[in-house]
Structures are given as structure tokens and as C-alpha cells.
Amino acid sequence: MKRLARYVALLLLMLPAIVNAQNVTISGSVQNAVGGEMLGSVSVTLKGSSNGTFTDAKGNFKLSVPAGTKFPVTVLFSSIGYGITEIQVQNAGEMASVKLQPASTLGEEVVVSATRTPTRIIESPVSIERVNNAAIRNAPAADYFDIATNLKGVDMVASSLTFKTVTTRGFAGSGNTRFTQIVDGMDNQAPGLNFSVGSIVGLSELDVESMELLQGASSALYGPGGMNGTLLINSKDPFKYQGLSFQMKNGVMHTDGKYRDPAPYYNWDVRWAKKVNDKLAFKFTAGLIQAKDWLAADNRNVMRSGAMMGQIIPGNRATDPNYDGLNIYGDETTLDLNQVLNGIAGQAPFLAPYISTLTGSPNPVSRTGYSEKEVTNPNTINFKMGGSINYKLTNSIEAVLSGFWGTGNTVYTGSDRYSLLDLKMGQYKLELKHKNWLVRAYTTQENAGQSYNATITTRLFNEAWKPSLQWYTEYGQAYLGGLLNGLSTQNAHSFARSTADNGRPVAGTARFQRIYDSVRIRPISAGGGLLLDKTNLYAIEGQYNLSHLTKGVMDVLVGGNFRRFLLNSQGTLFADSTGKIPIDEFGAYAQASKGFANDLIKFTVSGRYDKNSNFKGRFTPRATALLRVAKDNHFRFSYQTAYRFPSTQQQYINLAVGGATLIGGVPKMLEGYNFKGNPVYSLTALTAGQLKVQEFDDFKPEAVKSFEVGYRGLLAKSKLLLDAYAYVGNYQDFITRVLVVQSISATPNPADVLVASKRRVLSVPINSPTKVKTNGWGVSLEYRLPKGFFVNGNISSDQLGDVQDGFITYFNAPKYRGNMTFGNYGMGKNKRVGFNMVYRWQAEFDYQSDLANGVVPAYQVLDAQISYKLPKISSVVRLGANNLLNQYYITALANPSIGGLYYVSFGYNIF
């Protein structure tokens, strides 16, 4: 932030120099021909020149015209949702007053991300979806990020109210590393925690100009990652979107009191943008969300060992001594009670024959856990700030200095549940852009704040209150005592638990909090639950469009980038206790496209080469063809490859969770654990009675080859936009994990790995030799009805090909899902009333994660909003509901049940 302030000061000093007057201006105003309100952000350009400006928030504009221009001139007005209007201006002094007619713009939208050059969406050679600002301001979603779920092929995992992860083409999860989110050109994956933070640190809703979603492999242009898709969120240009805007959504959640007591929801946003003059503009945005979070309260029992690992099994605390509830923490600690019982038998031989009747098979017993409600902070807060200073160095070169910063409390589901407390993340960027090129440098600064692993913390809390050695001894003696008093096995377990749990701190008491906090604030490396992650990313990238040089032959685009990750967790997450670990990546790409037969068919070929300091270089090509079968009707074909380098955690993590230590898979990690000198043995083989040394091949990036056909066309007199796609994907070198055991003796001996106390269990990432095939399709319709009504619908499907039994793919996608939207942006007298209803449904599916595997039931959600415009004060009031019917649903196992959220909002100058 300090650095940012310095730049601001510098720019302010330059102000007098950059204010230079144009000698001729045309001024005027623009209003809606139907509603009568003044229209801001309307593009105003001088026909036949590159001179242009935008109307301000009050609909006024001043267009500079080069000296010596001959009048009359033609001025073009355009804005999304309105027809293009031309007027003739006779002389410079004339006030140009224009009324724009609302018009259908189906298929007219321009997307940039499909080819990194502006393209009409209908001519995009790959599958793409766009959400424009009109859709965002009219969506019922309380948080704009949710709108993505209404696009076809999109799955969302909601780990909490503010922590949402979108995915396409399957493999959904919290913190999906196969799907990239890019905000204003910056990859917003938290570099150390490996999840995209779009819903936490991204743009404030008022600053979102558009979202573009590329379904499917998109590494060829956006680099490693994005194997399954890329979401690009673009902010509003302060030159175009000016003035003060604010929006206050006040709502209520948990209305039925099922998981929590009814609680308010606040979501406030403000944006202020000012065009100082034709060269300088700036903006500032801030947003605050505050609520009581949705609660993850799945108390089903999870199997934590053996072939059934991760499966949901019968049993609750009262009936399974080894109960491990999904959203109950601390009960992951387990011990075979036979160890204690045999100890007693050793000391009391007269009980040994009796005890031997109890120890015929293992007697695993878990410690008593605490529910998520008891150990995580219910207050979810998300505060974000952002801003930019845009300065036009010349008529064609613009410099942008921008930054986003966010902080908050939320909950995240990884291999455990994490309470992200005071998480802070900032992204800062300096960019120079020209019509033909751009250069940008940015950094992502991550700070885990007081974030802690709720699972580990609660387990250690139990140890801090009563060490397991003592607890299990008390339990074992009480269990035996209970039996000797005639109790049945189950009752003896209950009696033993209540005995060992005697004096157990009650959640919510000062004593509980004192012990809990003492563990929570101690770093993981020092035997606590705190993450100290301050990993940063530094990136620089550039792109040059050579098309103006190669005009007439073909369009050519080249670019390149360099990234450096600097892992810094002080040994709490990565193996970086001795110092920061750098990881470098660089890449370069080129794209050429050429149309034939008057653009009847257009071929685009792109390729990209990337190298990571830990991995061999990879080349990924993409070839697309766009076939025009009629005006505004295109078929598209694409073959894409994509891959991702293992995440920073898959490279360097060093974290003890549960019974195993997760370690990274790069050679340095394997060397650090001396795999050569002290061989590791497969735990699976060991369980089957074999002592087998686990061999490790080179750890490689994961790759996918994807082929896709699609069609997009305007039908029914341009009132119907139809889009459809079908794809197949072939994945190889899938990154998975393998459990191995290694001796911890000073002088290792293979026999050590048979003894629990002489070995450690390591979880090491490897590439699976199994190839995984996926396929799917999607169809969407957008139909414009008379009187401004519209209806949109889509249905999509993703399926996993055959895999061998027991192979965990984490595919995590419903076979079918669909959305239906019905709405009107302006109806009734003076078109002041708007409404929008979205119905979403998805089929049940098997969800697999490191935490648990099981069925996510089918669910449906109905969102709705109704709004009323107050044109005189440029405002709109809205009544909205997310999950109107308050039918709870989960998006993934161990994640919260999401209920209804009802709000009223007031927005001023929302564009």
C-alpha cells in the first residue's frame, strides 16, 4: 500500500502538465428514449476517427474534435442494450441531445478472452459465455459471483457464504487448481493456499464490467492452469464509468433458525470514479459483506482407514466408539484401545484372559470432537477495496496503476476444514496498454492472517486439555470397569467416554476459549493450528498484436510471461523453515488466424511453451476453425491441449494432517526425506501383508487433450440465440497422492515400518498411470419476448468415462444440470419495474475429496428479484431472494447447508 501511495503522489504532481485543452469540443447529453433517464457510460465517437469519449453519470459528454475538422460531422452513440444511433452535428457550438432506443443485442456482445483480441461472441472460435453489467445489476444473486452458476456447464462449490469456487468440465472442489480465475489480467489464485479468491478479494460488484467464462481447456492462451476453464472478470474503466455509485443490500438469513438463529446480512458497495480530463481518470471501490455464515453440520460418520477410506459409514457418537463426524473436529484422533487394554492385562495378569476376549479384533476409539458451530467463528466478514489510476500517456498508450485488497473471515474446505481468519490478500498491477500491445506487471501478496486449520486445532485443543495418553488410559480403565459392572460393550464405551471426558471444556465458555485460542495462535510448526503463510507471486507479461503489420495475410499475436512464486510459510505449510522457496515459471505464446473465402471459414492456431524451474518445459497447441453457415450462424471446432504444473502445495507442502504428513513431490522434497537412503514402502502393499519399496518416477505436470464442436447462431429473426457444444477430454498424468511409510530410526531398518511407533506415514503426490476420459455437452437458448421480456434456459452434462473400480478421480460433476431465467429489465409505466427469476437444478452426484466421499443430493434453487427504478434520483430499489424457498442444499461434502437469503437493496447510480 505504501508503494501505491507513492505512485499516486507522483501522478498528482504531474497533473498540471497533463491537463491540456483541446481546441474544439462537441457537448451534449444522452437519455433513454423510453424511460427518460439520463444514460451514463454511453460510448460517443466521432465517425471515421479514433476520437471518442463516454457520457458521465448524468448523461453529459464533451467530445474533443481535432482542430480543423470540417463540419458537419457524424457522431455515433452506442451502449449495451440500446441501438446504435448516429446524429449529424452542424457546428461545434451545437448541443447534441440524443435519445437512445432500447434494443435487443443478442449475439452482439464482444468478448476478448476467447482469442485475446476483441471478437463478437457469435464469432468466437471456442465455447465462451459472457455476463455483462446489465445482467449483473439485474441478477437476483446477492453476490455477483453467484451469477456464474447460471451459465451452462458451471458447477460451484460453496465452502461458505463468501468462499465460492466455480468450475467447468468437472473436477469441482474448494480451491480448484484446474480452473483459473483472472481479474483484470491478474491470476487471482492465492499463491500459497492454492485457491482462487475471486469471491473474497476480487472486484466490488459495482466495479464489474463483465465476466467471461471459457469452458474447457484454455492453457494455450492463459498458461498453465485453466485445464478445465478460465473465468475472466473485468473491471469498469474509470474513463467510461464515472461518478459516485453505491449499493446497500440488507438482508436476513437463517430465517427458519434451523442451523443458526435468524441473522442479518449486509452487503454494501461504493464506487467513485472520476475523469479528471481526457488523459486522467481514477476510481476507488470498497465493499463490505457481513453475515452469520452458513453452517456445515454434516455429522455423518466417515471411515478414515483401509479400503473404505473416506466413505460415509453408519454410526454416531453414541453407537460408534470410533465415530468421526464429517463436520465434527477433534474426533479424528483415534487409537486402538487394545493397546491400553493389553497394558492393563500386562499389569494385572488375573484380568488377562478376560481382556483377551475383548482384544480379538481392533477396538479403535476416537476422542470426543466439537462441532463446526462450536469451533469456528460464525461471523463471516469480507471487506474489499480497490482502485486504479488511468493515465493516457499519448493518444494511444494508457498506463493503469491498479490494486485490489481484501480481507475477511471465511471457511474453506481442503484436506481439512480451515477457518480463514483475517486472511488478507492484495493484488497490485502496473499496466501499459496500446491498441496493439500491452505490458503488465503485477504481484499477489498473500497473508493468511490468523487462519487456522480447524481440524488440527481442535485435535490439539483436546491434547491441551487432556493429553491422549491420559485420556485413553482413563478410558480403558473405565471401559473395563464398566464391563466388570455388567455393562454391555456399547454402554461400557459410553461410560468410559463420559469418565474420560469428565471436566471436558464446554464450547463457548471462557475456559474453552482460553485453551482453544492458545492452540489456535500457535503456528502449526510449533504444535498449534495457525498458518503463517505469506507467500507472494510476482508476474510480468506482455502481448503484441502484429496484425497491423501482417494485414491481408493473417492476424498474428505473440506474447510472453514470467512468474515467480516466493513460498513463505515459516515452515507451517511448506518445507520452508530455513527460508523462502522461489519457484519460477516462464512462458511464451503465439497465435495466428486467417480467414478464407471471405471469412466463410476461419482458422486460428495458437501455441504456448512453458517452463517451470521444477519441471520440464511443455508445449501446448490449440487449433480452432470457425465455419460460417449463414450470417450470424457459426459452427466451431477446436482441439486444445492444456496442462497444469503441480500447485505450489503439490510441490513443496510439508504439513502433518491426521495420521500422515503431506509432502510435496519435487525431487528436493524426496531428497529432503532421504527416500534414497531410507526407502519408503507402499502402505497399501503393507496392509496387504507385503513389504514393497515404493518407486517414484519424475513428477510431471498433469495434462488434458480436448476436442470440441460447437454452434452458435441467431435464429427466429434474431430473437433467439442458440449455443451448443459437445466435448471429449482425455486426461493423463493425473496428480494424485500415495501413502508410504518410512522408518524414523536413526539407523533405519525395513522392519521398523511394521511398527507404528517406529515409522511415519507420508502422503506423496504422484502422477497416476490411469488415463481418465470425460465428455459432455451443453445447450443454451436465449429468447427475447415482446415487451422486453426474456427467457433463457440451458442444460448441460458432464460425464466421466470408465475408470477402474476404486480409482478416485475427484470428477465431482453432476451428470445433468439446468438453469432457466425469466425476466424483464423494464416494464410497466415508464418501464420502471424489472424482475428476474432464476431456477437452477442439478442432479445428484458422487463427490470425492481428500476429506470424504459420498453423494451430494440433487438440488434446486429458485432466486428472484423485483426492482423499481427511481429515475429522478438515479436510484433503484430491489427486493431479492436467493433460494427463495429456503430449501437447504449442499454443494459438496463437508460444506455448509445453504438456505434462503432475502434482501432489500438500494442502489444509486448503478450502471
Next chain:
Amino acid sequence: MKKMSNIMKSVLPVALLAVIGVTSCNKNVPEAMPIAQPVQAGSTIGEILNTNTNFSILKAAVTKAGLMPAVSDKNNVFTVFAPSDAAFTASGISLAVINALPAASVTSIVQYHIVPGRKILANDISTAFPNVQMPTAFVIPAPNTSPLVRFSNFPSRRAGNVWVNNIPVVTPDVNTANGAIHVTAAMLNPPSRVLLDTMARDADLQYLVAAVLAADAGVPAGSKFQDFLANPLANFTVMAPTNQAFMNLFAFLGLPQSPASFSLLPAATVRGIVAYHLVLARAFAANLPTAATPVPSLLSASLPTAPLLTFSASQGVKGAANPIYSKITASDRHAINGVYHKIDQVLMPQ
């Protein structure tokens, strides 16, 4: 209006679809499923005692001991060795005796018949020599403080017959909703004295007791035979040569036939002889192997190469250096920490 109806035509199907959709409900996250406990069919032990007229004395005893609620509770599990009325009578116990006895005595007697917390069926009982030691509901009284320290009884199985201590089970495996009942041929009398005390009171074992004292000479407290034989938690079988057996030995050795003669022998020899007569398990006569079987004595515990004893149910017991078997002249003298059988020879390891 025409336009409006057109709109309605388009809108209606959509609205209908939505209505159809939303009338079904999202599934809530299922609650954790309790593991179904097998429903225990049939009567409880208490109910059987209350209704079976063959158990009227036991019923009175259990009631007097205050244990009827416990054995009637389906949440409990017990294995009860249950003397029938005939068995009590055979043991000299009538209803009147039960009524006359102090409640504490009745309670100890009843508790001694019960193995709590486990349902042990005949097939669960080992056929290995000599038997299995099972804790009973009878807690060893003060100075013991641990509720885990119990009087033990000793179920065994031989050739399809079940025994507990030296008492035959006449009807095993009466299944109940809260455990098992094994009907016994006699009452199990809980022992009240430790071996050392019991043997000291046996006029026929004065030489043996003298041998123990002689063997302990110079041995630090805590490691003496007396300590072990007086420890209620120990578990021994003592093959106890009678006074006559020792007198025969002294005569053979040319020593005076008096308990004092042990002091004329080297202490180590006496210790060896005593240890050779102790077995670290409680073998009742019913548990003795039918075929001659080598069994380690306590001597083997300190000297792994020590010669073994040989047991035979029909012939008795033989020391390695004895030319013939010693006959068991009196068996199953039961104490808290073991049992002794009187034999007519001193067993000689070498």
C-alpha cells in the same frame, strides 16, 4: 391485448415448469445413522430366575444381594453360573440358610457366580490346560481399592463338558436377552483365605509349611514364597506333599523325621523343592489332562532348563526324578489365590 396474450402463452409454460420444479424438495443432509444394536430377543436373566421354579433359592439369593435389577436390565450383560435348587441343596444351602445368612455373605456368594460384561457360551471356553481365569462381580475387599480387582472363577471345557472351578455345568448355554446362564451341579463357594493361611490350618501339611518357611530364610521380603502364597492376586496350584510324604523323604535321606530337618538341607535345595511343587495356574482335578502331560512348575520360571512335572488325571503327578507317580490323596482345596491337591510323595526335580 392480443400481444399480452401472446406473452402469456410464452410465459405460461415457463411458469408451469418452475412450479413443477419447486414443488419437490431438496434433501436435507442426512443425520448420522446410529449403528443398529442387535435386538436381544427372549427373557432376561432376571426374568428367568423369577419364573423358573428350579431357581427359587438363587432367586432369593440374587434378590437379597440386591442384584435383581442389574440382571434384569437389557443394557447389561452377564454370564451367570446358576446353581439350581437341587445344586444348592446338594451344597447344603436351603432357602432358610439364604434367609439366615447376612446380606453381605449372600452378596459375595451370588457375585462369585457371575462373570460381568461378557456373554460366555460353552464354545467360547477354552479347552486348553487348565482353564480360563475370569473376573467375577465379587470385588476383592479392602485393603484392595481397585474396582478392577476381582475374585476369579475358572470355567473350563473338557470333552463337551463344561466346568466352573471343580463344579460341573449340567445345562450350559441358556441364552438370555442379557447374557448366558450355565446351570451348575453345585454352588460355587467363594474362597475366603489365601493359600498360605489355608495350608497352615491343614494339620496334614505342617511339613510343607515348614519347608516354605525354611526356603524363605534369608530371602528379602516381597520375594518370599510366603509373600506369593499370601498374595490374593496370585494364582497357584500347589501339589502339596503330606506330612507323611516328607517323613518318608527324610527317612530315605537319613534325616530326623521332623519339620526342623529342613534347616539341615541347603536353603537352595529347599527352595528348589518348594518351587517344584508350585504351578502358575489354578488346575482343579477336573482340569487335569487325561493323557500324561508335561507341565512347567515355578522352577521353570527361574530356570528355563528345569525339568517339568508330568500330570495325569488317572495317575496323579510325577517329578522328573520320581520313579512313580504320586497319588492325589485329596483334591481341590480352594483358596483365594489358588488350589492345592495333597499328594503322597515329595516331587523331586533331580
